[in-house]
Amino acid sequence: MQVLAKCPRCDAALPVDGAQAPAAITCGRCGREIPLTFSDAVRADTAVDRCPVCAGADFYIRKDFDPKLGLTVVIIGALISAVFYWFGRDLIAYGILASAALIDLIVYGRLKDLTVCYRCHTEFRGSYARSAAAFDLHTADVLEVEYERRIGRR
């Protein structure tokens, strides 16, 4: 699986190949050495059971959404409909706006889920079975504080 490790010091996103399972990576932004401990399941892309960065076992699922892509569809739709609006074809303009929103919805529905670590926000993408629950704010509050204390950011 593809692991996007988050640097504990500067929050840089560092892509790591789970199959290669390096014992440590160096942050490209701040130069910090980040030790990684890959579980067998993460290495084999069967499940996300333990975070290689913080060793936490609490994860949530969210859509792998690229906000830039969604915004582009909406902006292009708005531009095209503005042209029709300008020429007095209101109905067509509204129709195009509506279909842009619809395309957005369809794209969103087809997105795959990715798993995110509550503590250090490392992201996991792969063909493993998704077992984590949806995001829970209370859990996030508790675990983020715990982790930040541990790495000395609070």
Ligand SMILES: [Zn+2]
């Ligand atoms: Zn860093």
Ligand SMILES: [Zn+2]
């Ligand atoms: Zn983690």
